[in-house]
Structure formats: structure tokens, C-alpha cells
Amino acid sequence: MKNARIISVGDEVLSGQIVNTNSSYLAYQLTKLGFLISKHVAIGDSHLRIEEEIDSFLNSKDLVVIITGGLGPTHDDFTKEAVAEKLNLDLELREEALSLLDVYFDGEKAESDNKQAYFPKGSILIPNKIGTADGLIIEYNNKILILLVGPPHENIPMMEDYVIPYLKKNVNNNFLNKEYLIMGKSESHFEDLLKPLYNQLKNVTINPYGSIGRIRYQINGFNDDIIEFNKVCLEFEKLMKRFIISDNYDTIENKVVSLLKEKGYKISFGESCTGGMLSSMIVSVSGASSVLNESFVTYSNDAKIKHLQVNKETIDKYGVVSFEVCEEMVKGLRAVTNANVCISVSGLAGPTGKTKNLNVGDVCYSIYLNERIISEKKNFKGSRDLIRTKACFWILYRVFGLLTFGE
Amino acid sequence: MKNARIISVGDEVLSGQIVNTNSSYLAYQLTKLGFLISKHVAIGDSHLRIEEEIDSFLNSKDLVVIITGGLGPTHDDFTKEAVAEKLNLDLELREEALSLLDVYFDGEKAESDNKQAYFPKGSILIPNKIGTADGLIIEYNNKILILLVGPPHENIPMMEDYVIPYLKKNVNNNFLNKEYLIMGKSESHFEDLLKPLYNQLKNVTINPYGSIGRIRYQINGFNDDIIEFNKVCLEFEKLMKRFIISDNYDTIENKVVSLLKEKGYKISFGESCTGGMLSSMIVSVSGASSVLNESFVTYSNDAKIKHLQVNKETIDKYGVVSFEVCEEMVKGLRAVTNANVCISVSGLAGPTGKTKNLNVGDVCYSIYLNERIISEKKNFKGSRDLIRTKACFWILYRVFGLLTFGE
Numbered sequence: 001m002k003n004a005r006i007i008s009v010g011d012e013v014l015s016g017q018i019v020n021t022n023s024s025y026l027a028y029q030l031t032k033l034g035f036l037i038s039k040h041v042a043i044g045d046s047h048l049r050i051e052e053e054i055d056s057f058l059n060s061k062d063l064v065v066i067i068t069g070g071l072g073p074t075h076d077d078f079t080k081e082a083v084a085e086k087l088n089l090d091l092e093l094r095e096e097a098l099s100l101l102d103v104y105f106d107g108e109k110a111e112s113d114n115k116q117a118y119f120p121k122g123s124i125l126i127p128n129k130i131g132t133a134d135g136l137i138i139e140y141n142n143k144i145l146i147l148l149v150g151p152p153h154e155n156i157p158m159m160e161d162y163v164i165p166y167l168k169k170n171v172n173n174n175f176l177n178k179e180y181l182i183m184g185k186s187e188s189h190f191e192d193l194l195k196p197l198y199n200q201l202k203n204v205t206i207n208p209y210g211s212i213g214r215i216r217y218q219i220n221g222f223n224d225d226i227i228e229f230n231k232v233c234l235e236f237e238k239l240m241k242r243f244i245i246s247d248n249y250d251t252i253e254n255k256v257v258s259l260l261k262e263k264g265y266k267i268s269f270g271e272s273c274t275g276g277m278l279s280s281m282i283v284s285v286s287g288a289s290s291v292l293n294e295s296f297v298t299y300s301n302d303a304k305i306k307h308l309q310v311n312k313e314t315i316d317k318y319g320v321v322s323f324e325v326c327e328e329m330v331k332g333l334r335a336v337t338n339a340n341v342c343i344s345v346s347g348l349a350g351p352t353g354k355t356k357n358l359n360v361g362d363v364c365y366s367i368y369l370n371e372r373i374i375s376e377k378k379n380f381k382g383s384r385d386l387i388r389t390k391a392c393f394w395i396l397y398r399v400f401g402l403l404t405f406g407e
Numbered sequence: 408m409k410n411a412r413i414i415s416v417g418d419e420v421l422s423g424q425i426v427n428t429n430s431s432y433l434a435y436q437l438t439k440l441g442f443l444i445s446k447h448v449a450i451g452d453s454h455l456r457i458e459e460e461i462d463s464f465l466n467s468k469d470l471v472v473i474i475t476g477g478l479g480p481t482h483d484d485f486t487k488e489a490v491a492e493k494l495n496l497d498l499e500l501r502e503e504a505l506s507l508l509d510v511y512f513d514g515e516k517a518e519s520d521n522k523q524a525y526f527p528k529g530s531i532l533i534p535n536k537i538g539t540a541d542g543l544i545i546e547y548n549n550k551i552l553i554l555l556v557g558p559p560h561e562n563i564p565m566m567e568d569y570v571i572p573y574l575k576k577n578v579n580n581n582f583l584n585k586e587y588l589i590m591g592k593s594e595s596h597f598e599d600l601l602k603p604l605y606n607q608l609k610n611v612t613i614n615p616y617g618s619i620g621r622i623r624y625q626i627n628g629f630n631d632d633i634i635e636f637n638k639v640c641l642e643f644e645k646l647m648k649r650f651i652i653s654d655n656y657d658t659i660e661n662k663v664v665s666l667l668k669e670k671g672y673k674i675s676f677g678e679s680c681t682g683g684m685l686s687s688m689i690v691s692v693s694g695a696s697s698v699l700n701e702s703f704v705t706y707s708n709d710a711k712i713k714h715l716q717v718n719k720e721t722i723d724k725y726g727v728v729s730f731e732v733c734e735e736m737v738k739g740l741r742a743v744t745n746a747n748v749c750i751s752v753s754g755l756a757g758p759t760g761k762t763k764n765l766n767v768g769d770v771c772y773s774i775y776l777n778e779r780i781i782s783e784k785k786n787f788k789g790s791r792d793l794i795r796t797k798a799c800f801w802i803l804y805r806v807f808g809l810l811t812f813g814e
Binding site: 023041191211 | 415418419420421422423424425426427428430431432433434435436437438444445446447448449450451456479480481482483511517518519520536537539558560564614615616617676678680681682683684685686687689690691693695696699700701702703704705706707709710713714756757758759791792795
């Protein structure tokens, strides 16, 4: 497997003023091309630091480095110059770059802009379709150095139009990748389940990527190992079974909306502690209008009584976080909306409000589907927002299960 | 100034599966504490790579390193083990960590979870309040190594509750920092406004940290420069005036809830394209129950007609994204809820649906307050989610302005 690294140059990344989305974008693209990423590095606008990093790259086993930032016209842009110096390459004026600059500035070019037309001898130019500073590729001692500008809206077109085709041509593109979205248990439970499979792995790798309430498992390998790769995927599916939400890069929100669309169902929510988050997760999917007409945020007891026909006596007797209240909420929601899938949720998101019978993180919910009401209770750990977010993902997971397997 | 570096361990960062928000968050926090960041590095789950980076840190002039990731229970978590090996420290069972694990799992602990209770001899434990893997601080040869878990929702509380107080007490106790939350214009607009102030700076620094719809400005200095520091803060406030939402690390959601509480007001939303997100942002604040009773997600035309008393003719005549529809929505919402502040929003979040008169990102909203209705329209750029999120922050900004300045 061929190795690559990514270097970001710029003080604003270093001090945390901007999130380094370049690194993840470039790493994602390189991974899809079959590269193994060895490291990301972010350094400041410093000649010395850039030269140190070039040294480190030249002394490594990595084949490719992509460096972003420091190609502009200002006094603290000197990535190209530092790289050229390190590699002992002269800078030369490139007419095609100069004429691009002239077109861009249309007679208003500043003196300092001209340095953007000088490039290390023998380098391949990457035209910038958006801004003024072009990128470049340097082939040097069987290594490849790719220099791109910093702003994502300028370097993404450079990457897509020039760098990816260049690397596809120059690198064996025989990489296999499969991603599974897994929900319903903790990461350590799934890891225990997968232990026998991990022990069998030879050239194929399995990597879990956990986020709130869900885990994406990546299975990676090369064409030469396609038999092992397919076997591992099959075995993985056998072990994970019902916990698999998607096997093609999809999200739970999309899957639920797709399932509802397929069945011609409408969904509606009566939300208390989640406060509209569940509804918003459905609306985040383009085309949600064909599955969601309306939802209610009934945060106060009165709102539950007024909009969802809950009886005051039920709240007084069982408490507002109870099966009984959730069931009345979901029945009322169904009566008001006539939606095929109705969901009510009431919980204690905290951090205050704990009682003898109710802990922070306790969440009750009812799901109405096909004349049936399922009521369940779970406890979620964490901050107020984490409890609310975990509850939403869990409930979507349950809806997915009910729509797919009927339970 | 003392130097620090940040190392992220994890294949999921390296392969671009997730954006490395840890690095920017930690860099921001360290900068706030008076550190100069020398570099960020991201490496994979590899024993060798971790040891290489520890070597590089020990041989550098940096005082502090924060390493995130690789502390969990899985087979590819071994940051703690690699660091201990490199520093020649034995791992020992820590009873306090073991008992936290037992409480967390409540009898369902898996075999692989136990390794999370072993720590290098002499290290300071950082309890994980959310997940299972604790962090740690190692003081070694006048250097400080801080190991945190990878997931942001787990390492942020660790940083805030333990690491920041530790660094404040032990390393930088004479650092001055003030943070302003600024909203209402673009970052470049504010940067232009601040140019005269930037030109006057001597030892104090100003750093903008932009996120969706809002910018946090950090003003930093040391105790020796307290006169300049106070002057810069004063000048900053004069230039920014009405764009200042908070000067003490608060969020816009908190500020709006506090203002509503102060005035004894209730707020209610009638949401179309935002789909419950606005309501959920208010509910995210602990104590929201005293300001929000109920909200409606009226995504379809019928729901707007049924729940918010919108006339079908108004939708037919002006389109659903229009001042006229938003005004009817907000009047209906006020009639149904009697809330002091009522907000309706209708927009085209895209990516499809563009017409001759309506662009993707066009969002109309009406705000009812004190017998007055204000209707406005804005266009937000970006993806579906970005448009929805920007619209929510913008509307909260407008509510803040109306509650604070009456306009």
C-alpha cells in the first residue's frame, strides 16, 4: 500500500481559529484512491517549519505529500519558495500562470501578485479556477509533492479536476472499501462480538468509527485480497445481523425517510425533552416533505393536555415521564395528525430535576405503528444535550427496526 | 511564552472519516491559557507512530503536549500503553478507575473494558463523566503529557473540569483573557471594523474564531500588560457595540433564555424549513421550561392551515415562502399559544425547489413581540443543513436584538 501525508501551513489553523477541514477532505480523497495516510501535520507560516517537514517527508517511506496554504501573494506566503529551496530547484517564470493572472486582475494586478507566476523548474501547474494562486505538482526522486492553496473552495476544484486524475493515472487504483452503519448497542459490545473475526484477519482491516449513538465500521482491502475481503464482509454481516442499518454510506435519518417513503407512510412527533430535535432530524433529509406534515413540541404539561389530549389526572398519578403519559400523548398525536407512524417522547434531560423515582437521563417514549403502541423506557448518560441527542438516535433506531423487521 | 503541541491518535481522523475538531478546540483552549501552539499532528493507531511523536515532543522545546484518542477498550486503543513504554513507566491498576467502570456498566462490563482501569505509575487521573475511558496527566522531566479520549463530547468536559484548572494553577497563572460573542455580520466585515485597533496592538492579541452564524473574539495578554489589555477591551467594545451578544463565554441560546426569563416572557415557534431546530435550541438550555411551553412544526401547507390558521388563498397567492404567509403563521401562533414572543419561519432549504422567484436559501420569518410583528427575508448560502442552521442562529440574533434594544 502506498503512503501519503498531508501538511497544512497557516497560523489560523494552528491557533484553532479555523477548523482544519482541508486535512479531512484530502485524507478522505486519498483514502478512496487507496493510499494509506501516515500523518497530518499543521504548522505555522514559518520557513523553518516548512523545511523541517519537507525533510521529514523526504526521509520517510511516504510516496506523496499534499501541502496546503502559503501560495498567495502576501509576505507570509512562502510555501513554494521554501519547498524549492529545500529541493534545490530554481524558480522560473511560467507564461501560462502570468497570463492567467493578467486575465484575473484585468489591468489591476499589484506588484506583489507577480510572485504567483514563478514556479520550481519542471513542476506541473494546477490552474486555480477561483482565485489567483495556482497549485503545482513536483516529481522529485520517485516522490510526489503536491502544493495547493489553503481556501477549501479553491483547493477542492484543484483536487477534483487535476490531482485526483493525476494520482489515479500514477497509482494502482485497486482499493476495496465497504462501510456499515451499526446501531443498537455500545461499541465495546460490538467489539466483543467481532473478536473471532478480528483474529482471522490477514490483509483486510476492520475499523470502527464511533459517534453519538452509532458506529460506522469500515472494511478495507486491495483487489489482490478480494476473496478475503468478501469473506470478511460476509462474516461481519452474519455477526452483526439486525444491528446493520446501512451498508452503503447512508445515515439513519436517510434510511428512516426512505423506508417511510417506500411504504407511503407519514411520521409525526410529539416531543417533550427532545424539544423538536427528532422532527428536525427528519426535516434535515431533502425530500422530507413527502413523509412529514406536522409535529408538536409539547414541553409543558398544559401543552400535552391542550394539543395531545393527555389527561391531567394521568400526569398527576404517574408523573410526566411515564409509559402512561407517553401512551396518551401518542394516542392524541395519532388522533390529531392521522400519521401512520406517531412518536411521543418525555424524559428528564437534566442536569437538575432528579427525584426518588426518576433519574437524570430517564426517557420514556411510545411508538404508534399499525394499530400497535410500543412503550419503552431507557436511561441515557451524559450532558443535557447528549441525553437528548442519544434519545433521538435511539428512537430513530427503534423506528428503523419496527419498519424493517416489525419489532 | 510557553509552547504546546497537539497530537490526535486515530485512524478515523487520519483517513478523513471525521473532521479533526479536537485539534482546533484544544488549540483554542491552550491559546486562551497563554500557550503558543507549535504544531498539530494526527497519526494512526500505531504503537510505532505514537512513540515517534513522543520522541519528537521530548526533544522539542515544547512544555506541554495534549494527546487525544486511543484510550478506549478496543484492540486498536493503546496510546496509554505506548506512552508508558516510551517513558519507561509501569502500568498499575487504579481502584478509583475500576470502581467508576463498575458503576458505569452496572454488571454488564465486558472483559475488554478492564484495561481502562490501568494507568502509568504516578499519573494524575482525569475522570470521564460521560464515557468509560479516563484521561491522565503525566509530569515527566519538567514536561507535561496530557492524554484525553477522542470523542469531543467526552474530552471537552475533561478539558474544562480538570485540564484547564490544572494548567491555570501549575503553568500559566498570569494570563488575561476575555471573550466576546459577536453576531450579525460577516467575519470580514468585523475584521474591517477592527483594523484601526489591530494597528495599535503591542503585546495584546485579538483572535477571531468563526463558527456558523457567529464569531468569538478572544483578547489575550499577560498580567504585565494589563493596562494595554483593558484599553484594547474598551476600544473593542466601542467598535463592536450592538454586535456584542456576550462578553463572558455565554451562548446565544443561553442569552435569549435569560432575557426571556428576566422579562417573564414565554416564547413559541411555528417552524417550517427549520423543522423544530429553533425550538430544540431553546430546549437545549437547562431551565427552558420556564420560557417555552409549546411549539409547532408545520412543514406541509395543510399543517400551516390547520394549526396556525393560515389561509389557503394566501399560500396560493404569495407562495409559502413569503412575508404574507409568515405573518399569518405568527398571528395564528400567537392566537393559539398566547406566548409573548412568537416566531414563524418558512424557507427553501434546498438543494432542489428553486423557482423564478425563490432561490435556495431564501428564508422568511416573522417575529411577534409586544403587539408588533416584524417580517424579514434573508438568503443563506450553503448545504441544506447549513442553510437551516444559519437561519436559526440569525433568528435568535434578531430575537436577542429585539429583546435587548427593541429593534
